[in-house]
Each structure stands twice: as C-alpha cells, then as structure tokens.
Amino acid sequence: MANPEHIPEMERLDRLTVILYRLSLSLFALSTTLEAIELLTGLSLLGRWYLPLAAMSAGLASANIHLYDPRFRWFFPLMSWLGFIVLAFAMPVQSPEIARQLSVLSLAFFYAGAGMFAVKEYFCFRIPGLPLMPLLLGMAVLLRFTGLAAGEGIFLAAAALLYVWLAWAKWKMPLYFDIGDKSMYKM
Known part of the structure; x- marks a missing residue:
C-alpha cells in the first residue's frame, strides 16, 4: 500500500499510470451514476454503452493500479480479464437470453x-464507506440477474455516490500518493 509520507521520484510513466488509474475511477463513477439514473428514472442515458464503459474503466484501472504485494498484483487484473473473456463468449451466442x-x-x-x-x-487512504462497495455492486449485479431494475438502481446509486467521492478524493491528492515507495514493488 502507498505511504503518503514517502515522496518518490516520479517518472513520466509514473505520472501517466496514476492519471490513467484516476481517470478510470472517474469513468466508472460517471458511467455508474448515469446507469443508476437510467435505472431509477427510465431515461435512456447510456443504454447498451454502459457495459463497454464499465469494462473499459475496469480494464484501464487494472492495467494501471500500483500494488506492492505480488499476491494481489495479479488478482486485480484477473477480474477484468475474466470479465472480458466472458463478454467475448457472449458476443457470438445466438440466444438473446443466454x-x-x-x-x-x-x-x-x-x-x-x-x-x-x-x-x-x-x-491506503481510509476513505469512509468504501468497504461497502463490494456489497453494493454485488447486490446490484444480483438484482440485474433477476431483472429487478429499481432495486438494482438503488444499490447502484449508492455505489455511484461512493465512487464519485472516491474519484473526487483521488484527484485532490498529489500524484505521488499513488506510487509510494517504489522499492516495495521489487519484492
């Protein structure tokens, strides 16, 4: 985890990856907010573009996350890869329901x-409410499986608010907060 007291020497690639990571969090916050509004109001804001935006933001964040522990470093991108693999298998399926x-x-x-x-x-940064995110997103996807759009919209709205708060808090932090002590990456 990052150590905000340590100020690392930042290279261009460090700055780029931190900006891309924060951008991906912001994109997920925006797309989730719009999807929640769509589900709760019936307005068509993103429509079928929600899944590609969620996929893009998850993939971008996975590619640019800074984690020291190698046990976790591989696990974060794995979630995105599994999502992309399942999505690739969904594309050629003839049955709309499947x-x-x-x-x-x-x-x-x-x-x-x-x-x-x-x-x-x-x-890393003790932003309140964030530990609830897996529960909120898990309930939202469970309700999507069952077709209960209004319930999904409520959980997604709560998740979106937390993600907007997260993205806002991240952009307020200096870029080096995300890097921490680079020597920890070389375990």
Missing part, C-alpha cells in the same frame, strides 16, 4: 474489480 446472462456475468467480474479497487483505496 447472451444477456453472459453479459451480466461479465459485468459481475468488472464490478468485482471495481469493488476491489474501492477496498484497496480504503486500506
């Missing part, structure tokens, strides 16, 4: 990754 279920399953993996990012950020 394709929908596979799409929701892929979203579950992207949500698992998003929940893990939130918990990671809680352990």
Whole structure:
C-alpha cells in the first residue's frame, strides 16, 4: 500500500499510470451514476454503452493500479480479464437470453474489480464507506440477474455516490500518493 509520507521520484510513466488509474475511477463513477439514473428514472442515458464503459474503466484501472504485494498484483487484473473473456463468449451466442446472462456475468467480474479497487483505496487512504462497495455492486449485479431494475438502481446509486467521492478524493491528492515507495514493488 502507498505511504503518503514517502515522496518518490516520479517518472513520466509514473505520472501517466496514476492519471490513467484516476481517470478510470472517474469513468466508472460517471458511467455508474448515469446507469443508476437510467435505472431509477427510465431515461435512456447510456443504454447498451454502459457495459463497454464499465469494462473499459475496469480494464484501464487494472492495467494501471500500483500494488506492492505480488499476491494481489495479479488478482486485480484477473477480474477484468475474466470479465472480458466472458463478454467475448457472449458476443457470438445466438440466444438473446443466454447472451444477456453472459453479459451480466461479465459485468459481475468488472464490478468485482471495481469493488476491489474501492477496498484497496480504503486500506491506503481510509476513505469512509468504501468497504461497502463490494456489497453494493454485488447486490446490484444480483438484482440485474433477476431483472429487478429499481432495486438494482438503488444499490447502484449508492455505489455511484461512493465512487464519485472516491474519484473526487483521488484527484485532490498529489500524484505521488499513488506510487509510494517504489522499492516495495521489487519484492
């Protein structure tokens, strides 16, 4: 986990990866907010673009997360990869119902990754409420499987508010907070 007291020497790649990671958190916050509004009001804001945006933000965050512990470093991107693999299998399926279920399953993996990012950020920076993210996103995807859009919208709205708060808090922090002590990466 990052150590805010340590100020590392930042390279261009460090700055880029931190900015991309924060951008991905912001994209997930925005797309989840719009999806929650869509589910609760019936307005069509993102429509079928929600899943690609959730996938893109999870993949981008996975590719740019800074974790010291190698046991966890591989696990975060795994969630995104599993989501992309399931989504790839959903594309050629002829049955609309099976394709929908596979799409929701892929979203579950992207949500698992998003929940893990939130918990990671809680352990690093103690932003209140973030440990609830896996529960909120888990309930949202469970309700999506069952087709209860209003219930899904409520859980997704709560998750979106927390993610907006997370993204806002991250952008207020200096970039080096995300890097910490680079020597810890070389375990």
